[in-house]
Amino acid sequence: MAKGRVLLRGVTKCFGAVDVIKGVDLEIAPGELTVFVGPSGCGKSTLLRLVSGLELPTGGSIMIGDRDVTLVHPSERGIAMVFQSYALYPHMSVAENMGFGLKIAGLPKPLIKEKVAKAAEILQLTPLLDRKPRALSGGQRQRVAIGRCIVREPEVFLFDEPLSNLDAALRGQMRVEIARLHAKLGATMIYVTHDQVEAMTLATRIVVLNAGRIEQIGAPIELYRHPANLFVAGFIGSPAMNFMDGIVEAVETNSVSVRLNGATLRLPRHDAAVKPGAKVTVGIRPEHFRVGPTPADMDDDQAVEFDAIIDLVERLGGETLAHLRMPSLSDGVLVVKISGDVPLRIGTGLRVGIRLAQCHLFDADGRAVGEPAARAVVAA
């Protein structure tokens, strides 16, 4: 019995001549909260709608639990869906909205009432049951939409960008509520978002999609630490990873030396399948730069320092984003995240350190190169 498992095999979807989903294989384990994330038009919503049955795949098969549901009607798939617009029936009260599906299923009224009351309790909607959606705030509407799903007791909850219509504060709050709900119900959930913060905070596993294909699947931290390619590296993490073009100078057993704009970095790498002379990209996350004196516990192999000129400063309060020119690393501007409100003046110089173990290396095709030798160090 695999209640709540979702299995996609070779799923494709074309709209006319446009291939939106180009062959997706994916297994979602029961009880997982899987987040589909990717830029606009990557096919994440389409993939969700294929699971829901609102769209039928052009090819491949979809299983929910032990059933092949590829051609099964949405209402019979054991799914429930929260829409971006909430999609509440505006002429029905909260209770009617939540009970609509059960009413259609022909459940007796007292049972509907009981189930609605129970879901309302979970979502703190009890005092609002008689209201119409228009008398609710955005967050409340969202909770009603979730409540409508809960009463159906689905095998799989589907969320289609459920928080994008909310303001930032409410979004944070609802995110926590959804995480809590997932912990409480233990149901399988698939959650679509373009917001990588939502993806990182909510997901058991993240599926990064780009142009109709899966770029990488993994736990949030796994994707953050070990992006499989340039796309994932650039997409996961905020602000985005800095990329610098370089050329491989030497490959040794445990390291790869890369010539950047001015400097050469000796990156710790096992089994790096690159040859000297190959074009590569080195990535460093803004938060992995270090401003100020390098701590004594770093040996010279791991830390390197460079001169930088401050180009622009964005102060976020708790942290500061400095846009720096570091000619030895790159022609362009690199973003560096500094904790706290450090006094920085545009045009002045700065010493910036990096840990080589925290640098990412990608080959000319954008794939991550070799096993990072210092995985244990970074993870510590």
Added chain:
Amino acid sequence: MYDNRVSGYLYIAPFLIGLATFTLFPFLASFLLSFSDYQLQDPVEQARFLGLGNYTQMAGDDTFHGSLGVTFLYVFITVPLKLAFALFIAFVLNFKLRGIGFFRTAYYVPSILGGSVAIAVLWRYVFAGDGLINQVLVWAGGEPLNWLGEPAYALFTVVLLRLWQFGSAMVVFLAGLQNIPTDLYEAATIDGAGKARIFFTITLPLLTPVIFFNFIMQIVQAFQEFNGPYIITGGGPLKSTYLLPLMIYEEAFKYFNVGYAAALSWVLFLIIALFTIIAFASAKYWVFYGNEREDGE
């Protein structure tokens, strides 16, 4: 100093002049005339004040009673039928099909011509004894019918002409249908609602503001229908299509009883006003507003 207001008034002057000449003046004049015995062939100065004379005359006027009955019958048949028909066509034309834009136009254009005199004339020929309809009937093995000579059929042809003018109502319905977010249909589909159920529990309730608007417009227009009976049947046979506007026209311009015609006009006006008021009063029980999609924080 240049005065903005002058140019402002100048800009709206054409409208104001038109309104005063063609609406306000006839409105007031007809009201005054309705209390007089003014005859079209006489100078206005000869008109005598009758008080409520014209109105009391109506109470005993069998032609008026008959006309009123036919008018109500006509309105009660055409308004629901036309709304249902317009909604049905709008519903069909709302399907996402290839070339649907062409079909929308193809359905809309002829039907807006329906109100014109030319179409009414065409109607007369189509339903004539040897007209197209009867020819088709005979070809199909049926008996030709006396469409315009038989009271029941005559009203039917006039009703049919009105139904054919579904275009404007249809366009409003179509716009209303397109305003219903697809998410709601999808949510209802996931909830397990079938097509018919979705139509009656989602589409129809959300369309009530548009239905209400069309209902008012259709009531007002149907009570004022003139072209059809005037051109196709001349009100006959046996006054079976003698709608109130036609009676008003004939009283004024055939029998020259302008005073009486003015009084009839005012009764028609009050009837329309009454129906509109009833419709508005009933709206709160069946019209659903408030499909606003933005956050009402």
